[in-house]
Amino acid sequence: xxxxxxxxxxxxxxxxxxxxxxxxxxxxxxxxxxxxxxxxxxxxxxxxxxxxxxxxxxxxxxxxxxxxxxxxxxxxxxxxxxxxxxxxxxxxxxxxxxxxxxxxxxxxxxxxxxxxxxxxxxxxxxxxxxxxxxxxxxxxxxxxxxxxxxxxxxxxxxxxxxxxxxxxxxxxxxxxxxxxxxxxxxxxxxxx
Amino acid sequence: xxxxxxxxxxxxxxxxxxxxxxxxxxxxxxxxxxxxxxxxxxxxxxxxxxxxxxxxxxxxxxxxxxxxxxxxxxxxxxxxxxxxxxxxxxxxxxxxxxxxxxxxxxxxxxxxxxxxxxxxxxxxxxxxxxxxxxxxxxxxxxxxxxxxxxxxxxxxxxxxxxxxxxxxxx
Numbered sequence: 001x002x003x004x005x006x007x008x009x010x011x012x013x014x015x016x017x018x019x020x021x022x023x024x025x026x027x028x029x030x031x032x033x034x035x036x037x038x039x040x041x042x043x044x045x046x047x048x049x050x051x052x053x054x055x056x057x058x059x060x061x062x063x064x065x066x067x068x069x070x071x072x073x074x075x076x077x078x079x080x081x082x083x084x085x086x087x088x089x090x091x092x093x094x095x096x097x098x099x100x101x102x103x104x105x106x107x108x109x110x111x112x113x114x115x116x117x118x119x120x121x122x123x124x125x126x127x128x129x130x131x132x133x134x135x136x137x138x139x140x141x142x143x144x145x146x147x148x149x150x151x152x153x154x155x156x157x158x159x160x161x162x163x164x165x166x167x168x169x170x171x172x173x174x175x176x177x178x179x180x181x182x183x184x185x186x187x188x189x190x191x192x
Numbered sequence: 193x194x195x196x197x198x199x200x201x202x203x204x205x206x207x208x209x210x211x212x213x214x215x216x217x218x219x220x221x222x223x224x225x226x227x228x229x230x231x232x233x234x235x236x237x238x239x240x241x242x243x244x245x246x247x248x249x250x251x252x253x254x255x256x257x258x259x260x261x262x263x264x265x266x267x268x269x270x271x272x273x274x275x276x277x278x279x280x281x282x283x284x285x286x287x288x289x290x291x292x293x294x295x296x297x298x299x300x301x302x303x304x305x306x307x308x309x310x311x312x313x314x315x316x317x318x319x320x321x322x323x324x325x326x327x328x329x330x331x332x333x334x335x336x337x338x339x340x341x342x343x344x345x346x347x348x349x350x351x352x353x354x355x356x357x358x359x360x361x362x
Contacts, residue, residue: 097328097329098327098328098329130343130344131343131344132328132332132336132341132343133327133328133336
């Protein structure tokens with residue numbers, strides 16, 4: 001029996017590949033909404049991740065990127081290895097104290113709007129490595145947007161964390177990165 | 193045929209009662225000498241026609257806080273590659289002046305291993321060409337493998353010891 005094929009014809013099928021758009025005024029052939037919603041929508045669906053993988057969580061990320069879990073469904077096809085082109089730094093794995101300046105340097109090289117996701121117990125809190133040589137969570141050197149728990153987290157957990165980043169990107173006000181609160185946050189980390 | 197007994201005999205012939213503490217565990221002999229003699233003993237073990245201990249397979253230190261006056265032991269693991277015999281050689285030093293002569297002139301491989309030993313135990317290898325930290329951050333101001341320093345990171349303020357089974361009311 002042939003497999004039934006359904007096309008994404010809006011309104012004519014129960015399968016919806018495209019979600020409802022943002023709030024706005026729609027008419028024949030046009031749609032108006034506020035700028036930050038359009039920008040948020042565009043940014044949300046084209047987040048370029050920068051993998052900063054140092055250990056086993058990195059292996060889970062490789063599984064997340066591969067065809068079975070397929071992170072590119074979320075608009076992250078392009079994994080960048082240049083911090084200047086990327087929007088989201090995914091720190092996966094134990095960060096030794098000697099590595100901390102490198103993490104910070106990579107973060108500083110990223111262009112705004114930049115985001116950070118701490119994947120796994122080690123990146124979030126030092127994990128089991130409560131010892132003299134390991135940084136007790138990357139939030140000691142850079143601000144973190146989303147923490148993904150797990151040791152290591154399953155690819156589903158990483159995807160969940162990624163979708164939360166998407167949510168943050170989608171709902172971010174265009175003025176947030178120039179606000180005093182954001183500047184205070186950066187100053188708290190001694191950045192710029 | 194090189195046996196532990198013949199090695200011990202040769203060492204005793206050469207150094208008399210300066211070499212002490214001959215013990216054997218799992219077929220591997222271990223002995224100690226005063227720290228001033230470490231290079232002489234290593235050189236003898238290297239040069240002797242029969243002994244030929246010409247490979248330094250490992251070098252590290254041990255901290256014994258209870259042994260007053262000889263708190264730090266520097267341990268040389270030597271290997272005779274011809275007869276396939278291994279040997280452990282220890283020198284003890286006090287922790288106030290942990291100066292031990294560097295073996296870098298004899299074994300090039302001692303360079304990084306002595307740096308590591310300095311990094312973790314603070315043994316000052318006299319004559320080392322580049323004695324600085326190798327694994328830890330340069331800003332570190334203590335020697336983490338000495339036993340007076342707790343293993344846990346001391347910079348944390350958010351950890352509840354009770355949750356980790358250390359102290360608290362449990």
